[in-house]
Amino acid sequence: MHHRVKAICKQGIGCISDTAAQASSSSRTPLIVAACRYRSRMEFQEVITRRHMVREFASDPLPQRAIDRILRNAVRGPSAGFCQGQAFLVLTGGELPRFWAVAGETTYPSVRTAPLVIVPLSCKRIYVDRYVQQDAGWADEDRWPMPFWHIDTGMAALLMLLTAVDEGLGAVFFGIMPEEAEMLRSKFGIPADHEPIGAVAVGRSAQVDGPSLTSRRRPLAEMTHYGRW
């Protein structure tokens, strides 16, 4: 059994979907599917090293299982008090032109061919409710160390970016301007207590990668302070 799982998973790119498809069409046991479903395509370090913002996409739609996996991983992130005050507006197909009609000012026009846009939203109310219930002192907004709701949603966004890489896809996180957020709110029925922290466009990369930005990364030594600043 172990060998069969290994043999199927060794197919690399396409492993997750193809394996699932093969398993259902050729009546392989559900166990094999389960074993492969969470198997990564890349080594963790490779995912980290490969991740960079892609701003040019092929327009072909993504398999639903890739979208599902990106979203499933997004909600595996940490959250303050385990509040999980996030939501995700997921846009594909005919919904995308409605998105781009009011958003996208902060990124390149070439991003608009991406077949998937996910808008991660943070909900402050869930955090305030939870923390004030525990300790009334948290009702004072100045006492919050940081806007945990945005931090947690940012972590979810990073998990989506990394999962996209692991799926062999490209992705970019870009900002949503306040006026864009308002238009998105009314167009897509976003509740008043949910705030878009940005948007993530995902698709197959059509980018011919130019000079690496790696050289522009600040030296680690300049940014780290062992023991004291």
Ligand SMILES: Cc1cc2nc3c(=O)[nH]c(=O)nc-3n(C[C@H](O)[C@H](O)[C@H](O)COP(=O)(O)O)c2cc1C
């Ligand atoms: C909070 C945040 C906001 C960003 N906003 C934009 C944006 O509006 N448009 C864009 O094209 N890229 C945006 N980026 C991507 C950054 O420009 C990018 O991460 C940075 O240049 C480093 O490149 P890399 O991610 O490819 O390593 C944003 C990234 C973050 C984390």
